[in-house]
Amino acid sequence: MAELLRADxxxxxxxxxxxxxxxxxxxxxxxxxxxxxxxxxxxHFEVRQQRRELQVRRMQESxxxxxxxxxxxxxxxxxIVKKRINNLTGEEAGLEF
Numbered sequence: 276m277a278e279l280l281r282a283d284x285x286x287x288x289x290x291x292x293x294x295x296x297x298x299x300x301x302x303x304x305x306x307x308x309x310x311x312x313x314x315x316x317x318x319h320f321e322v323r324q325q326r327r328e329l330q331v332r333r334m335q336e337s338x339x340x341x342x343x344x345x346x347x348x349x350x351x352x353x354x355i356v357k358k359r360i361n362n363l364t365g366e367e368a369g370l371e372f
Contacts, residue, residue, distance in 0.1 A: 279326045286319035 293312040300308050348355060361367040 276326070276329055279322055279329065282322045283319070283326065286315060286322060289315050290319055 290312065293308060293315055297305060297308040297312055358367075
């Protein structure tokens with residue numbers, strides 16, 4: 276992710292520079308600068324797409340971990356509830372380390 280963020284910043288800066296070059300270029304140079312700008316914007320688009328795909332993969336992993344934790348808690352519901360009630364009523368007092 277760090278590499279993608281670095282590439283994103285660099286391409287954003289290069290895009291801004293090329294856009295400025297295009298606006299200040301002589302008419303006969305504009306097409307060349309526009310072509311270069313198009314290439315850089317396409318690369319920038321790809322980097323941002325890769326960042327988003329990575330974010331989605333990480334979110335999916337996080338969601339799967341959360342689902343696993345929810346299932347474990349659901350399976351252990353009776354034990355969790357019993358421990359909580361004992362804790363609230365003080366019935367387990369003195370059994371702690």
